[in-house]
Amino acid sequence: MEAKKYRALVVRETEDKKFTSAIEELSTESLPEGDVLVRVLYSSLNYKDMLSASGNRGVTKKYPHTPGIDAAGIVEKSSSADFMPGEEVIVTSYDLGMNTSGGLGQYIQVPASWIVKKPANLALRESMIFGTAGLTAALSILKLTDHGLREGAEILVTGGSGGVGSSAVSILSHAGYRVTAVNGIFDESSFIKSMGADEVIDIPDPAESAGKPLLKERWDAAVDTLGGNLLTFALRSVKSNGAVTCCGNAASADLSLTVYPFILRGITLYGIDSQNCPMQTRARAWEMLAGKWKYPWLESISTEVKLQNVIPEIEKIKAGKHKGRIIVDMQD
């Protein structure tokens, strides 16, 4: 197939070790080797994309680079028997947008093993409103339902205004759970309530519970997206034999804790890694997002931008000034 020109966000490192971003024209010849060439129609923005676009070496080692851990589009060329040209597909995480040219380019080329066939009841655009954030929320909730959590149970969600948090609040409230969400640094309580949270609480003051290995039992389970004090608060407040999922460190990577939640309350702590989660679990989560967990206000938690306007949106994530999900229309 003839090489094609396309547009992409390109992050470059300057001589004085700063990072600049611009929309540039590239050729598909510059893409990495891969089984499947996908024309990207939609992408989305996640916390990790901001890190990649800011020169965070823990996410992206080499620049110039095109970030974008999420992509949804149409197979253009395939050497894999599993995917045919014209098929609609979703690619999230693995190495996409980290050290492999990502979804903020109009083309990606990836191994077939990274690709999910788009479920029938989900449009490509909708799949990017969920994106990695929605997938991570779904993987967290799958852990809790597999743990035995049933409709009507009371769940705590931290980072309720963020991408993962707002997705978790929406899925859980739509699926019939009672949700208490922790507000962000900025007051987003009306936004969080509009997604179905029954209650929004302020970020707990760590001084109030300092030295207490356990707190009053309040929730059946918790979805934590922040780490640090919020995760220890959740582990100390969940009822006996409950479960807590941990996926993020937006507040802190530290975890200051005693063993008491585990040995006196039988609490289970589940780690969530959407990047390397097995394809079978990934496909199961996408089926749930396309079915029972597809909440009717999906559109209202998202803001859509065109590729050429993506740079200020990434700056907003850096400044903590965004809410909900930002999807990127990659079409000219």
Ligand SMILES: NC(=O)c1ccc[n+]([C@@H]2O[C@H](COP(=O)([O-])OP(=O)(O)OC[C@H]3O[C@@H](n4cnc5c(N)ncnc54)[C@H](OP(=O)(O)O)[C@@H]3O)[C@@H](O)[C@H]2O)c1
């Ligand atoms: N393990 C995985 O597979 C996986 C997948 C996706 C994301 N993640 C991680 O999950 C975390 C959340 O991701 P996201 O995309 O939802 O990020 P996001 O959209 O930036 O949301 C972050 C949320 O955290 C709140 N927040 C930030 N710092 C806080 C602090 N110090 N105390 C209390 N609240 C704070 C923000 O509120 P304000 O806006 O008011 O500050 C916002 O509600 C990140 O650490 C990300 O890397 C992990």
